[in-house]
Amino acid sequence: MSTSKIVRIAGFSAGALFVIMLIVLKPTALIYGIQRAGIYAAIAIPMALILGIVHIVNLAHGEMMMVAAYLSYYLARTFGLDPLLSAIPTGIIMFLFGLMIFRTTIQHTLKAPELNQLILTFGVAMVLSQTVNLIATSQPRKLSLDYVSASATLGDISFGIYDFVFPVVAIIFLIVLLLFLKRTKLGKAALAVGQNPNGAQIVGINVQLTYALIFGIASMLIGIFGGFFLTKFSIFPAVGGSYTMKSFCLVAMAGIGNLPMVAAASLLLGIAESSIMAVPHGAPWAPMIFFVLIVVVILVRSFRRAS
Amino acid sequence: MSELRTENLTISFGGLVAVDSVNLSLKSGEILGIIGPNGAGKTTFINLIAGIHNPTRGTVYLDGEDITGKPAHDRAAMGISRTFQLINPLRNLTLLENVMTGYLFASKMNTHDARNAAARLCLDLGLDRLNRQTSNLNILETKKMEIAKALACNPKILFLDEVMAGLNSTETKEAIRLIKHIAERQNLAVGVVEHVMGVITSLTNRVIVLDNGQLIADGPYTEVSRNERVKTAYLGGAV
Amino acid sequence: EGSSEGDPIKFGGIWPLGDITGDQGSKAARIAIDEINEQGGLLGRPVELVVIDSELSPEKGAAAVERLATIDQVDFFVGGMSSGVHLGQIPVMKTYQKITMWTGAASHLAEEAVGENQDWYFHLHPWDYNQGASYVEGWNAIAQEYPEISIDRWFLAYEEGAFGSASYSATQALFSDMEIDGEAFQSAAVGGGDYTAVLERAKAYDPDVFIWAGYDADALPLMEQSKAIDFAPPLYVGAPPGWPASFGESNLAENVTLYGMWAPSLNEVSDVSKTFYDGYMSKYDSEPATYFAPLSYSAIHIIAEAVERAGTLDKEAVIAELQKTQYESALGETITFSPSNIISNQGIRQQKILQWQNGRQEVIWPFEFATSEPVYPFTPWSER
Amino acid sequence: MLSIKNAKAAYGKIQVLHGLSLDVGRGSVGLFGPNGAGKTTLINTILGLVPLQSGKIVFDFKDVTTRPTHERVRLGISVVPQERELFPWLSVYENLVIGAENTPLGRDDIPQTLEEVYAIFPILRERHGQLAGTLSGGQQRMLAVGRALMARPKLLILDEPSLGLQPSIVHELFNILKEMKERVGVLITEQNVRESLRVVDKGYIIENGRIVLSGNADELASNPEVEKAYLGL
Amino acid sequence: MSSADLKALQKDNAYNRNLEIIFMVVGAILLLAPMFAGPYARIIGRSVITYMILAVSWDMLVRSGQLSFGIAGFFGLGGYAATVLAANYNIPGIAAIILGALLSGVVAYGLGLIILRLRGMYFAITTLALAEIFRIIMHNWTPVTGGPNGKLVPQVLFAGNSYLQYGFMVVMAVLVIALSEYMRRSKIHYALTAIHDNEVVAKSNGINIYKNLLFIFAVVSAIQALAGGGYAHLFGFVSPESNFNANYTLIPLAIALFGGMYSTWGPVVGAVILGVMGEFLKLYIPYGHLVVYGIIIILVLLFMPQGVVGIFKAKLFKNTSNYPSKEELELSETKGEPA
C-alpha cells in the first residue's frame, strides 16, 4: 500500500517537474500539447461511450467523423454556413445516421461474438469511405477560415489560440456525458445495460432502445466534432481511418468504460508528443512515444492490478 | 496419506478481511463440513488453498511442504482439487473434453489415455452422451461434470463448494452416496461447503464454522450446532 | 505480337483508381485513346485501353501487370503513380519486358529495381533527384534574373514518408553549397496535420526560402498555422504532388510558390495543353486537378506516335522510334528520352516553378513557359 | 393475475415446454419438479426472455404474449433469476435503485422501499457501497431478491431463491414471502420443497415440460408420491 | 445405448467422413489449379495464400481467447528481417526467410513474456501498438532498413519463376494448415480452449496458462513473419507502408470471420472466396468495387454469422454429438451397460 503511494507521489512530482521544465524551456510545446490532446479526447470519448456500453469496437468511428465533416463542408459550400454553426445540423443528421446504421446492421449482430461486430463495422467503414471517395474523389477539401489563424503573443512567442476550441469541446463532451450517465435515468440505465443486458431487461429497461440511443448519441457527438474538425484539417475519404485507431488506443489506455481517464490519457499523449516534436528531428519519433506510452500504461495497470 | 494445513491464513480485500487467521488441518479420510453465514469467507478460503488468490498473510502446507506461493496449476497437479460455487463449464469443449482437461494437465496423461479415463469416470458417475455440448446439460449433469472434472485432477484433497445446491432431495441423496464412495475409495481428504444442514449431518464427520472470516468452531456437527455463536450467526430459527 | 490484323492494339493501364491521381490519369488516357480512334486508329487498327485498379497495393499492382500481360495480352503498359506499388510490379514487368511508359514513381529505389539495360522501360515521371536538380537550376536562374531575390538560406519541412524524406535528401545533396536545414512532419494524409513544431523551428531559422514537401491535404492547414505563429518567409514554397480543391480561393494561397509539371494556366502558352484541357473538361465536366492527367494523356500519345512512325508493332522497331521521340506535350515542354543515372529511357526531368497569383497557378520558370513574373517577397500576413 | 395457456417453448430442436397451463392469482404458487423439468424456462417465457412457440400469456388482463421483456416488467412482473443477473460494476445501492427506477410502481417512493429492503437484509445496508460483483454468492442472492422487491411488483417471481443462502436467512426470506403473498402474487420455484410448502397456497409439479400434478399445499404435502420424491431430506 | 443409436451413429459418421474426403479432394484441386491456369492465377493464388496463412495463424491464437491486432507487425517484421538478412548479410533467399521467421518468433517470445498477462481488448491494443512500434523503428532506422524509402531484396525468389514461387507458397500453406490441424487434435487444443473459456477453471485443472500462451504466441508470430518474409522476397522489396499495412491485420480477421472462426478450414475457405471475389469485382466495377466489397462483408456477417464453413457444417454434415461417443461404446462393450 505505502509503496504504491510512494510510487504515485513520485510519478506525480516527476510529471509536475516535467511540465514546469516545459513551461520554462518550451512553453509552446505545452500549449500545442494541450490543443492536440483536445482533438484526441474529443474523438475518443464518443468511442469510449460505445465501447463501454454497447461493447462494440466501432471501426467505422473515424469514418463517421469523416462523413460528418463532408456534411459540414457541403453545408458550408451550399448555404454558406460556418462549420462551427453547421456542427449542430450535422450533429442531428449524424444522430439519425447513427441510429440508422445501428438498426440496419449492428443491432442484428449483438448476440453474435464480439468479433463479428468488429468486422461488421470494418465493412461499414469501408462502405462509407469508398462511397465518399466515389462521390467526392480523394482530393482533399478544406474551408479557408480566417479565425483559424487567430493568434496570441506572449513575450516574444506567437502561437495559435483557435485550437483551444478542441480541449474546450472535449471537456464539454466529457461533462455532458458524465452528467448524462450519472444523473439521467437513460444514462443510468445505459450503465446497467453495459454491464448486464439480461439483468437490465428484467428491471424494466428497454435494452435495444438504449443501445440504439447510445450509439446515436455517440454518433451525434462525433458528428458535431466533424464540423470542428473541418475548420482545422483538410478532409478526404481516408481522413478518419487513423483517428479510429488512435481513439481505440486511447480508450484502452484509459481502461474500458472510464471516460475521464480518456481525457487524461489524451492529455498525457498530447503533451508527450508535442514535447518530442519540439526537439529538433524528434518528429519521426512522436508516433513512437504515442504507442510506447500506451503499452507502458496498459502494462503498468495490469501489473498493479495483479499485485 | 496426505495432510493439508493452513497457518494464520488471512486475506483482505481493501479494508475487508475476508479470511482472518484461519488455522486448519485436514487429513486423508476426513470429510470436513465448512459452514458459516453468507459472506463468511468459505469460498475465499478455498480459493486461497487452491491458489486462485494469494493470502495477505499466512501459509498453506501440503504434506509439510509450503505451497503458499505456488501457482494454481501446480497445486492442481500436486493434488489440490476443487469445484466451483458458480459453475462455469468450458463451453467450447464437450462434456467428455471438459473432464479430460483434468487428466491431461493435472494428471499429465496423453490425449488417448485421458479420453478413455474421462469416459470411464463419466460413465461411473452416470453421465452419458459424452459428445454433448455443455450448454445442453441440466443442473444435475452439470454438477456431476463439475465433480468429475475435479476428480480427473487425481486429487488428494478435494473441495466441494455447494455442489449440491439446486439438487432435489433424491438427487442430493444420490450425490451424498457418490461422494462418500469416492472419498473412501481414493482415501481423499474432502472439504464440503453446503448450506443445507441435512447434507452436512449425513456427509461429514467434522465441521468448521467460519464467521466474518474467522474460524469460530471446529468439531462434530452435533457439538458445533449447539454453539451459541453458530446458532445466532448462522442457523437462526431454522434448525 | 500475339494479335493479328483488325484486332485492336491494346494498352494496359494500371493506376490507383480510388486516388484522384489514378482516377484522372486513367480518364485522361482514355481521352487519348478516343482521339486516336477518331483519327482512324493505329496502323489501321483500333486501339483499346484496359484499365486495372492497383488499389495502391504492390500485390494488386503486380497481379494487374500479370493479368494484363497474360489474359488481356496487351501490347503496352502505361500508368503508375506510387513508388511503393511500382516496386512490387517491377519484377513481374521484367519477366514480360513489354514496352512500358510509366507515369509515376519518383523514388530512385524504383530505378535501382529496374536496373540497367532495360530498353523496353520508359519512365516519364522525373526521378526524385531529377526534380531536385531541376529546382537548383530553376532557382539559380530566377536568382540571376531577379537579383532582389536571395536564396542563400533554406529550410525544408518534409513529410516523414518516402516522398518527403527523399525530397529532403536530394535537396541536401544538390544544394550542398548553400545553408540548408530541415525538419520532418507527419502528413495529414497519414493522420498527422500538426505543423506547429516544424514551423517554429523554421521561423527560428529565418530562411530565405522555406519549402514544404508534403501532400495536398497539408496545404491549407500548414498555411493557417504559419499565419497563426506569424511565419512569413520571403519565399514560401510548397512542393506537394497535387493541391487541394479550390486552394486558390483562399487568400492564404496568394504568392505561394510551388513546383509542378502542369497548371491550367499553361493553356495560354501551349496549344497542346489547351486541346487536352478542353477535351478533358468537355468529357468529364471537371477540371484536371493533377499533372497525372496530362502525363497519362501524353504517355498514350507518345507510344502511338512511335508505333505510327515505326509502322509496325515489332518491339525493337517501336523502341527505336520511342527513343527518337520529340513529343510536344500538354505539359508544355517537348518530351524526349535519354539515359538517367541507371535506366536508358528517362523522359521528363524538369519541374516547373509556379506561383499562386490571384487564385491561379502561374508559371514563372522555365522562362519560356512563363505566364507571369514572380511576386517577391511573400506578402506578410498582416497585409492580407 | 397471471394466466398461462398451453405454453410451448423450445431451444432450437429441443422441445422443453409441451403445452403448460397455469394460473397465479393473489397468493402464492409453487413450481416444483426435477432438474431440467422446465421451471426456469417457464419463468423465462413469462418474462419474454424465451419466446413462446404457441400459447398465450395474460397478465393483469392484458395479453402480453408478444410484448418485450421490459414492458412486462413495467406492468408489474419482477423476477429473482436463478443466475441472479446483477450489475457487477455497480454498487449494491445502485443495483437496488436501478431495480426501482425503470418501473412505474417502483419509481414512486424509492427511499421507503430501500429502507424495507435494508431491513430484510441488513448486510446489504452494511455493504451498500461495495461492487456487486465482489459480493459472496449468498450476498448476491440477497441483492437479487432486494432488487426485485424494489420494483414493488404485482407479481414476484423467484427462481430458487434459497439457493446458496444460509439457513437463518432462508427461514427469514420465507417468512417475508408469507407476508407478501397477502398483498401480491408470488410465483416460486424451489428444490427446498418442505420449506416452500410452508409458504405456497398452491403447487404444481412439472416433469419434462408438463404439469403432472397440482393441488394446494396440504394436498401436496400429504401426497405420498410427492413425499417420496421431494420431501426426503 | 440402443443398437438403433449405434447404427445411426455409424451411418452418420460414415456419411460425414465421405463428405470430408470430397471436400479434401476439391480443396487439393483448387490449391493445385493455379499451376495449370496461367501466371495470373498463380500471382493471385500467391497472395490468397499469404492472407490464408495470416488468417489461419491468427485463428490459432484466437482459439485461446487472445485477440491479436498485430498481425501486420510480425508480417512486416518478418519481411524486414528476411530482407535485411539477404541484403546486408548475403544470406540466400529461403534461408533468410526462415531465419527471419525464427528471429521474429524469438522477439515475439520475449515480448510475450511481458504482454501475455494482458487480456481482451488490452492485449489487442498492445499488439496493435507493437505493430506500429515495429513499423516506426523500421521507418527510422535508415542505415539498416533503408528508412522511409524501404529496401530492395537483392534477388527475387526463384528469379521470378511463377511456378516455383507459387509452389513455394503452396508448401508453406500446406505446412501451416497441417500444423493448425495437428494443434486442433493435440493436447494444446484443450489447454487453449480451456483458457479461452475460463481461466480460473483452466488453472484449477492444472493448465499452465502463461506457458501455453507464450508457446502459441511465439509460434503464431513466427508463422506470420514467415509469410512476411515470403512476401518480401517474392515482390522484391520492403517498405514501411507496404509491409506494415493495416490491411494485413484487418483482411485476415475479415477472412477468418467470413470463413468461420476457431477452425482451420474457415480461414482457408474465407481467404479463397474473398481473395478471388476481390479480383473479380474490380474487373466489373473498376471505379467503386471496394464499396461492393464492403457491402458483401456486411451482408455475410448479418446473414451468416458463423461464416461460410459454419453454414456448410450445419447444412451438409450430420450432427453426431447427441450419439454416444466412441469411448462410451468401447467401454460399454467391455463392461456391459454402465450403471
Ligand SMILES: Nc1ncnc2c1ncn2[C@@H]1O[C@H](COP(=O)(O)OP(=O)(O)OP(=O)(O)O)[C@@H](O)[C@H]1O
Ligand atoms: N474480490 C473481492 N473484493 C472485495 N470483497 C470480496 C472479494 N471477494 C470476496 N469478497 C468479500 O469477501 C467475503 C467472503 O466472501 P466468500 O465468497 O468467501 O463468502 P462465502 O463464505 O463463500 O459466502 P457464500 O456462502 O455466500 O458463498 C464477502 O463479504 C465478500 O463480499
Ligand SMILES: Nc1ncnc2c1ncn2[C@@H]1O[C@H](COP(=O)(O)OP(=O)(O)OP(=O)(O)O)[C@@H](O)[C@H]1O
Ligand atoms: N439455453 C439453453 N439451450 C439449450 N437447452 C437449454 C437451455 N436452457 C435450458 N435448456 C434445457 O432445457 C431443459 C429445461 O431447463 P430448465 O432450466 O428450464 O429446467 P429447470 O426445471 O429450471 O431445472 P433446474 O432445477 O435445473 O433449474 C433442460 O433439459 C436444459 O438442458
Ligand SMILES: CC(C)C[C@H](N)C(=O)O
Ligand atoms: C510524386 C509522386 C509520384 C509521389 C509518389 N508517392 C511516389 O512515391 O513516387
Ligand SMILES: [Mg+2]
Ligand atoms: Mg461461497
Ligand SMILES: [Mg+2]
Ligand atoms: Mg431452473
